[in-house]
Amino acid sequence: MNLEASSSSSDTPQEPKARGIVSSNELAGRGSAQGGSRLSESEFAGLIGRVRPALAIVATAVLGDRVEADDVVQEASVIGLASLDRFTPGTSFEGWMAQIVRNVARNALRKRARNPARATGGDALINHAARSGHAAGAPAVSGDGSVPNPAHFDVEVQRALQNLDETSRVCLLLRTVGEMSYAQIAAITELNENTAMSHVFRSRRAMREFLTSGSGNFERGGGR
Template structure:
């Protein structure tokens, strides 16, 4: 499956006919952006994330009889994506989730804009105003210090602009936990970026 066209950030939770190829393809296209964010948050490479999501889609097709009617398709597929991403990372034996090259995650939001030379303002991170084009080396280094789940929550909130309820559904965690992850992740990144800005003065 090739990369589908950009779709609105939505996390459908209604029942679907998983055995209907057209319905499956439509739902897959709809949640594709969120799936790539989840995969990239774990492996740290957008191009690899695309491959992982496609691999997960094939697995989902093979295991479609395991889908529970009435369950969230996005949440079900997200679990498969996370497993594929974790398997890939274990296979590669990576020590860090995010590579030093910021180009790997520059287009998480589908854009090709060049990254700015100046570091991202730590205040913007803390406030949640984190445009994807503002991700630079310092931001990626700070992101690498977060746990996989916290990083997924933060990126889904700031890059995909999902609500905590939608993040909860995708990652199968309580909405309060998603909110806590985002709050702590922002605080951690603000502290890390502030420390680096101070050292660079």
């Protein structure tokens, strides 16, 4: 798959502009503008405010839960603020914070595993569907391509997402929900752009297959 050709072609359309997300170059410029000294608290507050939507998506991708992701980003922000001396100005601020977010989110997942009664958001949605009699594993899309039950479809989309590996989920949600360019996704995930793109493409294929055929033959890892 020649992804390089598609991304470097002169007539390739412009990447969608991410909403409220600072570009990696811009961030690097701001970081290096500190002249090698560490970020001040106010600079940290400004930067974290701008990358916060992306961090929330990263947390959501790990947790599968939008609301719990808010708490994770808050906790990660506090940790980042307390650990400012460990951040190297000029490097990727969003990548550094995203790694903290992923670590905090994984801890939250472990806590959730110990206390499953607190499941909210995505988990709650899936649980609700189970109680409502939606058959897990049944195709969410009819043979004619229609979606007979939108609520069931939404649940199945989330189930399909949860079957991807964590990195694939992060890349897919940053692209689809965050509308970020692959350069921005690469800065956050510390992957290269082509690898991030491959994760997105494979994830979409895997999810479409999941939704049309049910969960029976779904393979982890975002690939067919």
